[in-house]
Amino acid sequence: MTVLLSTIATLSVLGILAAVILYFVAQKFKVEEDPRIDEVETMLPGANCGGCGFAGCRAMAEAMVKQDDISALYCPVGGAECMKSMATYLGKVAPEKEPTVATVRCGGVCSKRPRTNEYAGAKSCAVASPLYVGETACAYGCLGYGDCVEACQFDAIKVNPETGIAEVDADKCTACGACVKACPKKIIELRKKWPKNRAVYVSCVSKDKGAVTMKACKAGCIGCGKCAKVCAFEAITVEGGVAYIDSQKCKLCRKCVNECPTGAIALVGLAPLPKEPKVAPAAKPAAEKTAEPKAEAVKNESVNEQK
């Protein structure tokens, strides 16, 4: 009996002692955490995708609360609405950012870009890319082994087995940028998101000379520069043998689409302009001079279309 009593007594004393020590230690090492962090975290989408540049939503919430100027922070998944609600809660100014969408800039579908060999190695773009040119003769195009698909947490990108090219579901895409980082060929770009997922972009990144590109892929950009000449908004630049449309400057006027000899400029969600009977090429310089007012007209048109 005495053994039992002494055991109970010892353990109780030990327990009380430990509790007292723990209490003081807890007081000493108490971490003051802003309760707003928890609040902000609940407002974030909770995808933990890393699209904001932080390790997860919690880290983003901490940064949102701690930084006075949150103009550099942005949650691509939550978008403007989410940012606005958080900013109002914190009494800060929400950064304004246009919504963007991941765009796969390769149009080398199987029918346009013939397969020259068969790849038997590990099905990963990161493995195949430094190894060799790929299953076609184009060293720049989409390999189609789906590193981007694996990187996407929103099920927004898929490799179409018929075309062999990754395709983005613009409605699901949150523009977190994970696929942009995963693509070893640097084909995927975050571009301005227009209403109804409309888009005009150069669907090729091949820096090869025109003749070489043509040989490898019939849908490649040959860098002829016709699109840049016809663009009224100076949105198109041709550098290193490939045209690029700046999505911030582009107004979706679609003139370039008709001009492209290889069909490398992709048009999404819009009907192409009717092919107007061509004026003699000699009239071109004059047309350029009158580009200004024309540009305005087209601008209004596209704005109307948006509405």
Added chain:
Amino acid sequence: MKTFPLGGVHPSDNKKWSCAKPVEVLELPDVVNIPLGQHIGAPATAKVAKGDKVLTGQLIAEATGFMSANIHSPISGTVTAVDMQLNGQGLRQMMITIKREGDEWMPEIDRSAEIKRECNLDSAAIIAKIKDAGIVGMGGATFPTHVKLSIPNGCKAEYLIINGVECEPYLTSDHRTMLERGEELLIGVEILKKALNVEKAIIGIENNKPDAIAHLRKLIAEKQFAVTVEPLKVQYPQGGEKQLIAAVTGREVPPPPGLPIHVGAVVCNASTSVAIYEAVQKNKPLIERVVTITGKSLKEPRNLLTRMGTPVAKLVEMAGGLPEGDVKVVNGGPMMGRAMVNLDSPVTKGCSGVTVLSGKEANRVEAETCIKCAKCVSACPMGLEPYLISKMSKKQMWDGVESERITDCIECGCCQYTCPAGLPLLDYIRLGKQTVMGIIRARAAANAPKK
């Protein structure tokens, strides 16, 4: 019989297809493409322009910096382009294109068949000659030989090991070289001994080449060379530099940045030794090499003395053309070679053979799940855990990959060869190695200015 201490596999050597075929001189190509980067290190700088006339053996591209090698014209003719051309992997690479007109050699090159043994040059002069001749390791790694021979301060070479192992299945170019040019090879060894100031020279030969071992031993006895021949167990990768050093000397090369010279060894390929003889005694730069064109399904596998820059398609044609059905053409052997997509790409200094695999051989088995059988761990000659490194590399855990010593990997392919699940282990390991090497270089660059 001596061998390396850890791992290794026994692929069937398949040397019977070409090992009895004497070396034939391949007819000169009409057009050659010479890549500026056909060695480890910086690509050479072109010294000729479009329209220039060149002679056989003329310097056309100069080494860029220390870790680089000269390149010479393998034929005489006119330079038609210095431009990007497709290499064997279908990627663009800077190449010099030369159209052949006759075959006129540089006058200082001694083309006689006479064997010249006496060499009165000192070490520095020998290394300078080797550097001028643009000699690189011809076993496949293409490490510039003059860099290898320039012993860093504080190190001393004790062993010169000549790599006549040729453990890669199918290939027989070193085997034929040892048989047909044994005396030149041994003189090359003498020159190398002089350049390195070493006493001990050992030629390591895998035991599946008894004729080469007997032939060299006979020559050594007859002509009194101070060289020994060491027969080695038939086991892949016996010819790996570190494995060969371990087999012959029992010493272990420390992990990178440790070099063979840190254990007092310098390893040189057998064909390179012949090239060194030619460079030093005959003033002949590295413009041709023996290339084995082989494969079970080829009509006529051969060993061909080929000028650099000859299209691989020409070799395939000489062997009777490609077989029907699934075909994989590999630059090198089946274990370490790289599959090619462009047969018009040229033969380079490191190309010891072209292997044509067909049918079942050309295809990989379908990958299944890893059952952690650890066969790859027992097979790894570097004592790594390939299944783990491969998996971590797939998951992009670069820190973990680095701490698992991925930089030790020699990419021999034993793990993938032995994997019963047919997993592409080496594919991911290579990816991890490239990435980690990049990270290490970036870190070194970031730390450098702080000093």
